Amino acid sequence: MRKLTFGMNVSLDGYIATPGDDLGWSVPSDELFQWWSDRVAATGLALYGRKLWETMSSYWPTADQQPGAAPAQVEFARRWLEMPKAVFSSTISAVDWNARLVTGDAVAEITRLKAEDGGPMDIGGATLAAAAMRAGLIDEYVLATAPVLVGGGTPFFTALDNWVNLTLVETRTFADGVVLTRYETRH
Template sequence: MRPLRYAINVTLDGCCHHEAGIPPDEESMRFWTDEMERADTLLFGRVTYTMMEAAWRRPESGVWPDWMGAAETPFAEAIDRAPKHVVSSTLSSVDWNAELVRGDLEQAVRRLKGEPGAGVFVGGVTLPLALADLGLIDEYVFVVQPVLAGHGPTLMAGLRERVELELVDRHGFRSGAVALRYRARPR
């Protein structure tokens, strides 16, 4: 069974808005590229899918935009080529190497986890909350940013039951951010 890994940037006060932390640098982009490459497939909700597609889908010209430097290109290539599954009740279709996930979320995710491979990566805010409530996330990766945002969506707001985690790895960045990798303890 492949593990389901949830990874996200989060500020010290728990804000998980994608613009609340420090701007990505070469070191953090390398970290996120490695996270993408550890997964066989990506699992996104509608909002995260559309946001990621707008930023990281290879343009039809095949040429990455000018804003993308040497640090961003490997990440863009990794996320662009990865198979994706999109949980949405409002989208009628998806492309970008993606397929829609409809119906029973728990059953669909258990099916994905049951396929052979290295892992499933999930990002975003709303979908991971639902997956945590179902006890389906095996690993949590939080890149804690040295910022107090004071606003915005907070990590796992509304979680129904406490999830106990075991620290399995930590990595400090020159920026002051710290990546913390946890394994979910069985409920």
């Protein structure tokens, strides 16, 4: 059975984006960027909601060709292109860059994918992750908490019907004050 992880940069007050989807506060340090890049390299399948897919696919396919692209950005772009992806959306009609489109029941498809053999899966996008969270499908949560209060926006966590008990498995503090925490779900 595959492991499913939900991980994102998050503000101290719990948001992954501000109103209007401003992500400027969450630009990672070089050290954190490398941590995320290594995570992409180890991901067997990434599950994206439409909005996060549109953000990622509008930049990373050509990021390595941008003037002044840092070696770490070139490496991330290569890793991102190589990583298999499933994009969950009922409003877009096609995806590219080693991705396939899923238009049906997201929870049923994630359940099916988890039952397959293969490498670990990461899930991204607030709406998609919320559906998986409510269905009890997430095995691990990774929060890269930035020392900033944004006051509102898209929350990392959704409203739940039941408690989810977690076990802390890792903490790490980055030089810019970002604190990474990893929690596993206790089933």
